[in-house]
Amino acid sequence: MALLDATKDTQGFGLTNVNPDLASERLTGSFSVPRLTAVLDGGAERTRLRRAVVDIIESDPVFGRENQYFQNQNERYEAAVRKAVHVRKKMQELGWSEDGPESVYVYRALSGDVAFLLHRVFMRSISMLGSDKQVAKWIPLATEYQLIGSYGQTELGHVGRSATHTVVFAQLYIHGKCYGVHPFIVQIRSLQDHSLCPGITAGDIGPKMNFEHVDNGYLMLKNVRIPRENMLNKFCEVQPDGTYIRHGSQQINYFTMTSVRISLISDEVILPLMKACTIAIRYSVVRRQSKLKPGFLIKCFAAASAGQPVPPSVTYLAAMKPGKCPAKDKLDFLSPDMYTDAYQHAAIRLISSTAAKLQDLIQSGAESHEAWNQCTVQLVQAAKAHCHYITVKNFVETVEKLESTAGIQNIMKHLRDLFALHGIFSNAGIFLHDGYLTGAQMDMVTASYLDLLAIVRKDAVPLVDAFDFTDKSLNSALGAYDGQVYQRLYEWAQKAPTNKQISPAYEKYLKPLLHNKLSKL
Known part of the structure; x- marks a missing residue:
């Protein structure tokens, strides 16, 4: 049962023209929105005070923000100073002190778009x-x-x-x-x-x-x-x-x-993140996309399981290797076969478990599109695992074909190993989930990963130098070839029209x- 009046939102605005999907979402709330607002504000009285301050600020045309996206830097700066001066005058007129609660709500209402x-x-x-x-x-x-x-x-x-x-x-x-x-x-x-x-x-x-x-x-x-x-x-x-x-x-x-x-x-x-969440979630409710159709992994898994032909990139789905990772020490994880098998195992497990859940939902009476919708989180995770496996596999194969002279293949092997072990280190739960890797083996991965960081660190600058970008192409005061960061920042800043x-x-x-x-x- 909804605990929010369906005809009004939490700030008292009518919902006559509200998108029906958004209005419907508000009807299904399991908690009292006004009460949570009060909790977040620190009490109902503070909510009342904040809204009163917001009303005063938003009703003053000096604080209007309608055209700010069309303003240049000088205009934005001047407007921010104008607002800062006006805010002080307004607070003096209303008897609000700089260290009072109203001050906090004033600056929140102004969204930080104020000078000083x-x-x-x-x-x-x-x-x-x-x-x-x-x-x-x-x-x-x-x-x-x-x-x-x-x-x-x-x-x-x-x-x-x-x-x-x-x-x-x-x-x-x-x-x-x-x-x-x-x-x-x-x-x-x-x-x-x-x-x-x-x-x-x-x-x-x-x-x-x-x-x-x-x-x-x-x-x-x-x-x-x-x-x-x-x-x-x-x-x-x-x-x-x-x-x-x-x-x-x-x-x-x-x-x-x-x-x-x-x-x-x-x-x-924090405040911008709160606003970003508000915008993203409201938009996600009213956003419309094409019809959901079962997808380029679940179909292939079903085909591979039935012995039917599948594209080369997913032939591994029919090659599930039972058992555990055989690594004995940290050096074993510098073997491409060792970590490639780990990625393959993780991808197959995630895809197969998602396919099983999808099938269970359909067999329990759910429409196929609804079952698919309920599995989207796992589907994304499975897709990431598949992409990660393919990337590691291709990385291994490509490095083996590189010329071995001038130290090129050697540094690329280090990068290949670093990329693969970083993925395992950063997504440990996926590899530990069914016991394919043990906790002790994950410690080995971590040790080899940290060793590689120190090795690759020595070649970090030469590696990016090899991209061969000119300073003009980069157009960055921070990333120029000579590394004269502060001198260049100072020189560039002086060229700004605002300083002339x-x-x-x-x-x-x-x-x-x-x-x-x-x-x-």
């Missing part, structure tokens, strides 16, 4: 790693957006066109001695006109998949001096005479980096924000 997300990381870094004096100085300025903060580690992708300050994690040297990574507050742009400070080179890194609205960028510092008190010193400090004092473990400096990665999982991964223009958001949004003129927006 790293400003909060900047503040978190100072709160966690700064002394009481530093927190008292910097946090009020950041809270009131009298500066815009960001976060800079030793890779590109943290500082862009909006930030005026950043927390930089860099090596600390005193009198030539390195004391490891420490956090420093560095001003990178003028608070008067947003121009870059002396010694600072910064800009946007260019197009970013699904992050066009974020001005992730590059930052280079050359002969930049900052006050000594700008080193965040809750856990360590440098005294005026250069004496270094540590108040705790050096690892604490990495805590913010770790917490940033955790927040990325919750903010930038004045920030499109500065005069309209950033300047009034930084100069505290929100009331005029």
Whole structure:
């Protein structure tokens, strides 16, 4: 019995024009959707609050997203800054605090399509790693957006066109001695006109998949001096005479980096995955495909079992070898016959067991297409096993035909063995299921697999060099032949049109924000 009102969905919208297949799926639910929503939200009151916040955000035209797929990078970035400024104004008008529950729901409703997300990381870094004096100085300025903060580690992708300050994690040297990574507050742009400070080179890194609205960028510092008190010193400090004092473990400096990665999982991964699941499952219900017909493996298995002729690629289906794998040590699994037989056994077992289940369903009264539909998961698994076996078999046969000079056949044998053992290692359950391989033999597979990784590792670069792609063909700053990754990333980023223009958001949004003129927006 359905526990959901069939005339309304969980958010109260009418279902008059809903696809009947989707509506039918909602009628068969075994649980109360509103109650599960409340559980996921942490209570019915939180659900009510979240929906109220979403209503407010979605009814405001400034936060509209209808045309974002047609916007270029500059337009996406400017829109993200506009939304960030407007969100702050809206929250002030409604009395919502940055650390209140409404704030979480605001950013969820905006789908991350808003600027200054790293400003909060900047503040978190100072709160966690700064002394009481530093927190008292910097946090009020950041809270009131009298500066815009960001976060800079030793890779590109943290500082862009909006930030005026950043927390930089860099090596600390005193009198030539390195004391490891420490956090420093560095001003990178003028608070008067947003121009870059002396010694600072910064800009946007260019197009970013699904992050066009974020001005992730590059930052280079050359002969930049900052006050000594700008080193965040809750856990360590440098005294005026250069004496270094540590108040705790050096690892604490990495805590913010770790917490940033955790927040990325919750903010930038989990919610998009939830949306992706929603889209995929709803679409899968209404998607229509051609009629189901029994398939290029079940028919062949039936024919092979009856002694009838079958295509060459499936003749193995009539050659089931009973018994167990005879391997005695890890070197045995470097024999092509040993692992090819294992793949053949697994493929036959999966195909035959799927065919048996299909036949049982039909004999119990199920229509053939319905029985087929109920076996699709096993059919896919059987098809994968078949393809894997054929690939391993062909790999073995092809390598044997290769020339043996110049070490070519030898490295290809290593790759062949690695591919085969990786498949067994990654799908252990399939090979262990009926006892064809024992646990001890699987340990042998693992040992040989790990040995091969170290062997092939030595030839990894020459192997891809053999593909003979030109740098122009690859068109990758990361994969060029000379390996000058950071130099090329920097050079490419500088060529981006976005870095040859004045920030499109500065005069309209950033300047009034930084100069505290929100009331005029």
